[in-house]
Amino acid sequence: MGTDVTTTDDDLIEASKLLKMAAPLLTITAAWAVRKGLEKAYTTTTGGAPPRANDPDASMRRVILWAVATAAAVAVVNVAVDRLVAPRHAGA
Numbered sequence: 889m890g891t892d893v894t895t896t897d898d899d900l901i902e903a904s905k906l907l908k909m910a911a912p913l914l915t916i917t918a919a920w921a922v923r924k925g926l927e928k929a930y931t932t933t934t935g936g937a938p939p940r941a942n943d944p945d946a947s948m949r950r951v952i953l954w955a956v957a958t959a960a961a962v963a964v965v966n967v968a969v970d971r972l973v974a975p976r977h978a979g980a
Contacts, residue, residue: 892941906960907972907973908973911970911972911973913970914969914972914973915969918969919962919965920963922961922962922964922965923958923961923962926938926957926958926961938954939954939973941955957977
């Protein structure tokens with residue numbers, strides 16, 4: 889009737905290795921996408937470009953707040969990718 893597809897421990901180990909190898913690229917791509925999304929949201933909300941650290945016209949407060957917001961978003965992406973590629977244990 890149907891095809892019996894079973895997953896062995898070796899298959900799971902191999903998939904885990906592949907995910908671990910792909911994790912850095914996934915992290916970089918996801919962080920880039922989140923940063924671009926934040927920049928677009930900032931531009932849409934304020935009507936101006938996000939502050940840059942080397943811009944003498946940008947206030948220190950705005951630069952620091954932007955740096956904190958982007959760093960927090962990228963940290964969340966890193967945690968999400970780490971959790972995605974973390975090995976799964978039976979009963980956990």
